[in-house]
Amino acid sequence: MAVFTPVTPDQARAFIADYGLGALSEIAPIAEGVENTNYRIETAGGRHVLTLFERRTDAAGLPFCLGLTDHLAGRGFAAPRPVRGASGDWIGRLNGRPAAVIQWLQGAGLHTPTAVQATAGGRLLADLHLKAADFAGRRANPVGPAQWRLLAEKCDHRAAGDSRRMLEALVAELDRLEPLLPDGLPSGAIHADYFPDNVLYEGDRPGGVIDFYFAHVGAWVWDLAIALNAWGFDTEGRPDEAVLSAFLRGYEQGRRLERAEVEALPVLGAASAVRFTLTRLHDQLFHDPDWLVTPKDPAPFFARIAFHRAASPADYGLAPA
Numbered sequence: 001m002a003v004f005t006p007v008t009p010d011q012a013r014a015f016i017a018d019y020g021l022g023a024l025s026e027i028a029p030i031a032e033g034v035e036n037t038n039y040r041i042e043t044a045g046g047r048h049v050l051t052l053f054e055r056r057t058d059a060a061g062l063p064f065c066l067g068l069t070d071h072l073a074g075r076g077f078a079a080p081r082p083v084r085g086a087s088g089d090w091i092g093r094l095n096g097r098p099a100a101v102i103q104w105l106q107g108a109g110l111h112t113p114t115a116v117q118a119t120a121g122g123r124l125l126a127d128l129h130l131k132a133a134d135f136a137g138r139r140a141n142p143v144g145p146a147q148w149r150l151l152a153e154k155c156d157h158r159a160a161g162d163s164r165r166m167l168e169a170l171v172a173e174l175d176r177l178e179p180l181l182p183d184g185l186p187s188g189a190i191h192a193d194y195f196p197d198n199v200l201y202e203g204d205r206p207g208g209v210i211d212f213y214f215a216h217v218g219a220w221v222w223d224l225a226i227a228l229n230a231w232g233f234d235t236e237g238r239p240d241e242a243v244l245s246a247f248l249r250g251y252e253q254g255r256r257l258e259r260a261e262v263e264a265l266p267v268l269g270a271a272s273a274v275r276f277t278l279t280r281l282h283d284q285l286f287h288d289p290d291w292l293v294t295p296k297d298p299a300p301f302f303a304r305i306a307f308h309r310a311a312s313p314a315d316y317g318l319a320p321a
């Protein structure tokens with residue numbers, strides 16, 4: 001359950017009065033998610049999500065994130081449109097947090113995607129990249145290498161036992177990776193949290209993409225490396241070659257990778273595994289029992305690092321050029 005900042009029905013009613021959605025009939029906390037507070041709201045104007053932005057979602061980045069979903073929806077891509085308040089703004093304030101009302105999309109996120117679903121998910125990611133290519137917004141990665149170091153330093157105050165061993169290995173991996181991180185790769189606005197639970201499916205068909213709050217301008221293959229880590233491994237962190245190659249096949253149906261991007265996969269795969277291991281480790285170590293949220297396990301992401309360290313580009317299952 002992700003509720004960091006509780007909202008009463010009366011508070012929600014007062015807040016959405018500004019959004020022209022008519023009367024509120026129901027408000028229910030949403031069980032999934034770990035970053036922001038989310039409620040499903042039922043109004044005369046239909047079902048929406050009420051989101052209060054927390055923690056890693058800096059207010060300054062929100063015009064980029066919401067602007068990107070609006071841009072994509074305008075291009076016919078199924079991203080949820082934010083609703084404008086009476087002032088014309090997407091972003092208001094509720095209980096001390098920036099807050100927004102977001103269009104509800106049909107479908108359900110996946111936990112263990114099949115190869116067929118992965119191909120469709122990969123194809124959709126390429127579509128996202130191409131349709132976002134002319135989006136003019138700018139935002140640097142809010143959880144980039146500088147933040148990984150800060151997260152590691154913060155974790156250092158609390159980590160003990162297994163967590164400490166994991167943290168030490170992560171810092172060593174960061175030292176190895178930092179000089180290897182490539183630049184100058186094809187880039188644009190990217191999702192940066194393209195996990196199967198953020199792609200809403202109806203059967204094998206992906207109907208929409210949500211949760212653009214880590215979105216920023218970055219290398220397309222960085223987004224792809226994040227997605228491969230999220231889609232192509234089992235719950236223990238072991239690679240599933242069939243799903244990995246299915247996702248890549250789908251992506252390349254929409255956009256062919258350049259040679260430099262293919263060569264960057266092992267380093268970016270390891271770096272993105274470090275990034276998600278660190279945020280999960282941090283959230284586990286700094287969990288507040290008053291929050292209605294279930295922190296995610298860092299161990300399966302930590303396990304992915306070994307695969308990427310040993311991998312060559314061919315191990316991701318790309319068809320030969």
Ligand SMILES: Nc1ncnc2c1ncn2[C@@H]1O[C@H](COP(=O)(O)OP(=O)(O)O)[C@@H](O)[C@H]1O
Nearest residue numbers: 030032033034035036049080103104105210211
């Ligand atoms: N626009 C939407 N349409 C339908 N469901 C949504 C939408 N936005 C969020 N959800 C639901 O809320 C859950 C949490 O949202 P998410 O954006 O992933 O949270 P967080 O910001 O914490 O990462 C999702 O897994 C999904 O079930």
Ligand SMILES: N[C@@H](CCOP(=O)(O)O)C(=O)O
Nearest residue numbers: 033034035193195211276296
């Ligand atoms: N996808 C990330 C963290 C954000 O998770 P979400 O469920 O809120 O989208 C992870 O799995 O670590």
